[in-house]
Amino acid sequence: MQIQVNASKREDQGSGASRRLRRAGKLPGIIYGGGQDATPITLDHNDLYHMLQKEAFHASILTIDVDGAKQSAVLRDTQWHAYKPQVLHIDFQRVAADEKIHLRVPLHFVNDDICPGVKLEGGMVSHVMTELDVQCLPKDLPEYIEVDLKDLSGGKSLHVSELAMPAGVEVVHHGEGDPIVATVLKTGGGEGGEEGEEGEGGEQA
Secondary structure, eight states, X not given: OOEEEEEXXXXXXXXXXXXXXXXXXXXXXXXXXXXXXXXXXXXXXXXXXXXXTSGGGGGSOEEEEETTEEEEEEEEEEEEOSSSSOEEEEEEEEOOTTSOEEEEEEEEEEOTTTSHHHHTTOOEEEESOSEEEEEEOGGGOOSOEEEEOTTOOTTOEEEGGGSOOOTTOEEOOOSSSOOEEEEEEOOSOHHHHHHHHHHHHHHHX
């Protein structure tokens, strides 16, 4: 998905200048990296607010148009107001086509409702992770990673090592082990009911 963000260079800096920008419906930000100096920028707050509601905006190579000069970048950080739906500051990092980037990509779960643990055993799927740290070249960055749960049975878990990763994409591990992505929780279905009936029968005997 091609996403373009329009911005302009920000001359006035400091907390006072940022407050004035926000009152005028603007959003202060910065774009850095790529072997270039950091560039303070100004963006339209409402435009960026709506873009931030889209999942793809957080895991895509963005085109930042700064006064007509286009640069490729990824979203790195946003600062939000404590209780208002207002973005206070936004950070972008430039990317180079030949350098790997490290980003968190959302997980999309499919076939929850037809996996054996749910359909046959009456369990409930728990999504332990909702996004995954990956690294890859910009051209290989996926908008999301699909997690197919069609074979997951009750009491079993799906681990990171079992995910089908897109070509050129590597998982970035934090710590040791093989983290759980999803699991099927038993919800006290038929087996529990049978045990209860046996117990009652024992008491009557």
